[in-house]
Amino acid sequence: MANYPNLRSKVKELAQKLEKVVKEVNSLTTEEVDRIAHQKYAEEIKEEKKEREVLPDLPFAEEGKVKVRYPPEPSKHPHVGQMLSFCINDMLAEKYKGKRVLRFDDTNPEKVRAEYYDSFREVIHWMNLKIDEESLASDYMEVYYEKALDLIKNNYAFVCLCSREEVTKLRSEKKPCSCNLEHSVEKNTELFEKMNAGNFSAGEAVVRLKGDMKAENAALRDPILLRISEHEHAIQGDKYHIWPMYDFESPIMENITGVTHILRSIEFGKMREELQSLVSEKLGITPPHFLEYSRFKVIGAPTQGRIIRELVEEKIVTGWDDYRLVTYQALKRRGIQPEVFPKIIERVGVTKSSTSIDWSLIFSINRKIIEPKVKHLYFVDNPIKIDIINPELKKIKIPLHPYNKELGERTIEINDVLYLSGTDQDLIKENSIIRMKDLYNIKIVKKQSADTFSAEIHSQEILTDIPKIQWVSDPIEVEIEKAEMLYLNNRINKDSLRKVQGYGEKKLQELQIGEIIQFERFGYTKINNIAEKVQMNYIHG
RNA sequence: GCCUCGAUGGUGUAGCUCGGCCAAUCAUUGCGGACUCUCACUCCGCAGACCCGGGUUCAAAUCCCGGUCGAGGCACCA
Incomplete structure (x- = not known):
C-alpha cells in the first residue's frame, strides 16, 4: 500500500477483492503454496533473506577513506566497555576498508600511569584488532602550545586568572569575567609565556576560549582549554607545566592523525561534540563526524x-x-x-x-x-567413595571428545575404588543400579557411612533406563574457584567467590596450564596450576 | 535543578525515517522433544513484548500532543 498511494482511496473495494484471494490461497495446502511461491517469487524470497545490518552507516563515509580511533586513557586497565568500543571501531573500519589509530589520551599527568599503556596495547593485540598507527597525545605538547598561542593572537582565547569558584559562578550567571573583557592580546600572550615558564602554580591561571557565555550549552561558556599541572607525567616527566584539556587536545589530535569518524559511547555527550566542533572552527580545521552509542x-x-x-x-x-x-x-x-x-x-x-x-x-x-575444541574429562565434587567388592582391575581408554576424534583418548586405571559426585547422592542408594559412563554398571550394596558405599559390578552392557553418571578412579585432588555475580540486587554478594573441592582424573597432570576443559555435567573449567593439587577456575556451565 | 538521548517478551535487539507486507525479527533464558553412554554441542517444537493516556486515520509499534520511567551530560577528568 505504501508503494501504491493512489490505491488508498479504494481501500474498501480492495479489501473485498483481497478477501476473495485470501480464501483461495487458504484453500491450498502448505506444500502447494510453497511451490507456487517459489516459482513465481523466487527473486523476492531470496532478497528477504538478507542479513540484518548490525553496524550503523557512517555519515559521509567513503570506502577506503575512513579512519577511526581507539582513544584510551592509560589511567586504568581496560574493561569490557572499552573492549567492545574498540571492537565497534574496528568493525566499522573493516566495513569501510578504513584505517585505525591507537591514540593514548594521556594529557592528565595526575591520572596517567606507565603500566597501563601496555595493558591497552595488549588487549588490542589479544582481541586481534588491527592498528595502523599509534600515537601519544602527550607527544604533541608543543603543538597544543602553538595552537593556543594562535588562538590568543587571534583574540579567540585569553588567559584567565579567576579562581575556580569564580569561574563556576560566572558560568552559571552567564556573565563573562574581567579577564576576558580586559586583557589585551599582548597581555594574554605575556601571561601565557609566564604560565609556560612556570611562574604560576596549579589553579592560578588557565587558558580559556572566548566562547559564548550566554550559550544554552554550558560547555560553550568560555571553556578552559589548558591548565597548569605540576604533576610529573608518566612518560614526559616534569618537562611541561601546562596541559591541554580533553576538548582541546582531542580535536587537534584528530586533525593530526586524520581521523574521519568518532564512534564513542554517550558519556561524552552532545555538549562535548558542539564544543569540540567550536574549537575546531576557531582553529580553522574540519571536525570529524560523530556517532554515539550507549554504554555497555x-x-x-x-x-x-x-x-x-x-x-x-x-x-x-x-x-x-x-x-x-x-x-x-x-x-x-x-x-x-x-x-x-x-x-x-x-x-x-x-x-x-x-x-x-x-x-x-x-x-x-x-x-x-x-x-x-576442548577435552572432556570427568570430575566429582564432594566425592562419595564406592568400594567395589568384585573389582575388575584393568586399564581402559575413553575418547577425550564425543565427536572431535583429533583430541584422542585417555587411559584410566580402574581399581577397586571409584568416586562419585556428591551432587549425585540422591541416586546412590542401596540396591540401585547405576551406569558408570564408559565403564560398567554397578549395583549399590550397602551404605557404610555418610560418604562411603560398597557396590558390586552388576553388568557391562548399556542399560537404557538407568542413570549414567561420571566417576573418577585413580584420583587426583582438584580445587576449583567459582565466581558468581558480584552484585545481587544492587548489593555486594559477599559469597560470590567460592572454592569447590573434588577429585579429577590423573590425565589432568599431563595438560597445559591455561588449557580449558569440559568436566562433563559440571561445566567448563580452566587449569591454572598443576602440583599435588590441580588448581582450576570455573568458566561457565 | 538544567540539557540531551532513549523506552518492543525475564534479558538484549529488529521493525519506527516513508502508517497497511507486524496476530511483530533474531538471539539469550525457561520448558519439552530428537541426537548423544554428559545437564555440553547440534537439530526440532513451545512459552513470553510494542511504557501510560489522549489525538489523527479506513488502518498506529510506526505520525502528533501530554505524562511516566530509565540512561548520560552539566570539572582547571578523559
Whole structure:
C-alpha cells in the first residue's frame, strides 16, 4: 500500500477483492503454496533473506577513506566497555576498508600511569584488532602550545586568572569575567609565556576560549582549554607545566592523525561534540563526524573503571583480574575467548538505548566457541567413595571428545575404588543400579557411612533406563574457584567467590596450564596450576 | 535543578525515517522433544513484548500532543 498511494482511496473495494484471494490461497495446502511461491517469487524470497545490518552507516563515509580511533586513557586497565568500543571501531573500519589509530589520551599527568599503556596495547593485540598507527597525545605538547598561542593572537582565547569558584559562578550567571573583557592580546600572550615558564602554580591561571557565555550549552561558556599541572607525567616527566584539556587536545589530535569518524559511547555527550566542533572552527580545521552509542553494562558486574578501582583498593575483589570482574585481565583469566566480543556486538547491536549485557549471552557465545575444541574429562565434587567388592582391575581408554576424534583418548586405571559426585547422592542408594559412563554398571550394596558405599559390578552392557553418571578412579585432588555475580540486587554478594573441592582424573597432570576443559555435567573449567593439587577456575556451565 | 538521548517478551535487539507486507525479527533464558553412554554441542517444537493516556486515520509499534520511567551530560577528568 505504501508503494501504491493512489490505491488508498479504494481501500474498501480492495479489501473485498483481497478477501476473495485470501480464501483461495487458504484453500491450498502448505506444500502447494510453497511451490507456487517459489516459482513465481523466487527473486523476492531470496532478497528477504538478507542479513540484518548490525553496524550503523557512517555519515559521509567513503570506502577506503575512513579512519577511526581507539582513544584510551592509560589511567586504568581496560574493561569490557572499552573492549567492545574498540571492537565497534574496528568493525566499522573493516566495513569501510578504513584505517585505525591507537591514540593514548594521556594529557592528565595526575591520572596517567606507565603500566597501563601496555595493558591497552595488549588487549588490542589479544582481541586481534588491527592498528595502523599509534600515537601519544602527550607527544604533541608543543603543538597544543602553538595552537593556543594562535588562538590568543587571534583574540579567540585569553588567559584567565579567576579562581575556580569564580569561574563556576560566572558560568552559571552567564556573565563573562574581567579577564576576558580586559586583557589585551599582548597581555594574554605575556601571561601565557609566564604560565609556560612556570611562574604560576596549579589553579592560578588557565587558558580559556572566548566562547559564548550566554550559550544554552554550558560547555560553550568560555571553556578552559589548558591548565597548569605540576604533576610529573608518566612518560614526559616534569618537562611541561601546562596541559591541554580533553576538548582541546582531542580535536587537534584528530586533525593530526586524520581521523574521519568518532564512534564513542554517550558519556561524552552532545555538549562535548558542539564544543569540540567550536574549537575546531576557531582553529580553522574540519571536525570529524560523530556517532554515539550507549554504554555497555554487564548485569551483576561493575563496568565503570572508577568503581572497579575502588573495589580493588578496598580489597572487596582480589585484584583487577578477579573472576567476577569484566576487566580485560579478568575475562582473559576466566577463559573468555577473544572472538566473543565481535559476536556480542553482532547480537546486541550499536544503539543509543542503554544496553545491559547478560552474562548468559557471554557464556553462550563462549561455550559455542570452545566446545568443539576442548577435552572432556570427568570430575566429582564432594566425592562419595564406592568400594567395589568384585573389582575388575584393568586399564581402559575413553575418547577425550564425543565427536572431535583429533583430541584422542585417555587411559584410566580402574581399581577397586571409584568416586562419585556428591551432587549425585540422591541416586546412590542401596540396591540401585547405576551406569558408570564408559565403564560398567554397578549395583549399590550397602551404605557404610555418610560418604562411603560398597557396590558390586552388576553388568557391562548399556542399560537404557538407568542413570549414567561420571566417576573418577585413580584420583587426583582438584580445587576449583567459582565466581558468581558480584552484585545481587544492587548489593555486594559477599559469597560470590567460592572454592569447590573434588577429585579429577590423573590425565589432568599431563595438560597445559591455561588449557580449558569440559568436566562433563559440571561445566567448563580452566587449569591454572598443576602440583599435588590441580588448581582450576570455573568458566561457565 | 538544567540539557540531551532513549523506552518492543525475564534479558538484549529488529521493525519506527516513508502508517497497511507486524496476530511483530533474531538471539539469550525457561520448558519439552530428537541426537548423544554428559545437564555440553547440534537439530526440532513451545512459552513470553510494542511504557501510560489522549489525538489523527479506513488502518498506529510506526505520525502528533501530554505524562511516566530509565540512561548520560552539566570539572582547571578523559
